[in-house]
Amino acid sequence: MSFKYFIGLLLVVISCAGSAAEYPAVDYQVVVNQLTAAGDRLSSTYSAERAEETADAFSGLYFDIFEGSGMEMSIGMQDPARKSELEAYFSKIIGLASKERPAEQVTAAWQTLRVALEKIANEQKPTDSSFWGLLVQAFLILLREGFEAMLVITALVTYLRRQQATDKVRVIYQGAVLALLASFLTAWLLTVVFEISGAGQEALEGVTMLLAAVVLFYVSYWLISKSEAARWQAFINSQIDQALTRSSTFALGLAAFLAVYREGAETVLFYQALAGQADGSWEPLLIGFCGALVALLVLYKVMQMASFRLPIGLFFTITAVLLYYLAVSFAGNGILELQEAGWVGITPLDGGLTITWLGVYPSVESMAAQLLLVIPLPFALAWWWGQRRQQLVGAKV
Secondary structure, eight states: OOHHHHHHHHHHHHGGGGGGGGOOOOOHHHHHHHHHHHHHHHHHTOOGGGHHHHHHHHHHIIIIIIITTTHHHHHHHHOHHHHHHHHHHHHHHHHHHHTTOOHHHHHHHHHHHHHHHHHHHHHOOOOOOSHHHHHHHHHHHHHHHHHHHHHHHHHHHHHHHHTTOGGGHHHHHHHHHHHHHHHHHHHHIIIIISOOOTHHHHHHHHHHHHHHHHHHHHHHHHHHHHHHHHHHOGGGGGGHHHHSOHHHHHHHHHHHHHHHHHHHHHHHHHHHHHHHHHTTOOHHHHHHHHHHHHHHHHHHHHHHHHHHHSOHHHHHHHHHHHHHHHHHHHHHHHHHHHHHHTSSOOOBOTTOOOBGGGTBOSBHHHHHHHHHHHTHHHHHHHHHHHHHHHHHHHHHO
């Protein structure tokens, strides 16, 4: 990654200063007390006749108190998986109420959320706004949010280089840089120009995740099909330009864009929130940011060198599996965000699992979205095995 990309990243963070004051530190216990008081009242008065009203009221608790207070943002800065878990609990209650499920189910779902909220409030530690406390938080935010995007970029760049298509690597970097600019613009529009929050922001996140899921799903299958040709047919090296068509190169660049954009806007918002706690002290934020950027660049170089040492078949398999996993995860999380925004209905699954790292949540809609990506897998594997056998037979002739 060149110096100009580093400067672009740095400018994104520095430009966050405009709305830093909008994100003060949050006392979880105060917010949870408000949520539990209102949630207990809604749960105790729920009935099938008031189902829609109760669902709307719990949705209001999520947007007006949990998110509006800044608690959701604060939790997301420290533990994204826990944030997603709480979002899933809220969605389940809203879904149960809107479907006019029995009162005991709604009450049980609320009690689960209530316990989780009280637990996180009890575990909250005083905000560390010291120099080192801010530095460590700034470091961890970028390292955590950037690592997933870096995995995608590393896989795509290494693929192109192993296919001797180094002239097309710039498409990946261009997609990443455009995503950084789009991330800042989005954060600026959300917080300064339109002051969009609540359902609008959740909808934007959901649509971005679903687009990323579709593109990564396509790229994962495209990569594995091309990798087999590269592995078993030596003549593919003379047909690189045909294998990497304009449309497929665009798909790779779009995958890089969406991988970075998905994390980028949220990262900018996280830095804004952290800046609100810094009381004008920018040095620890910049040092932590630069330290995380250096760590990501080192990891990028190490992973790239390691990937070149892997046998080509193993490398392509790992790359395809990684992108496929991200596609499935993004699909589940994208539907969850759209459910919170009210764009997609919520049909809870009784006894369903919640696996945040895989994007699995107990609703028919999120599971259906993931099944659309999982169902083609056995057919693709059967086709892949058939192609491999044909190539092996051809190699022996």
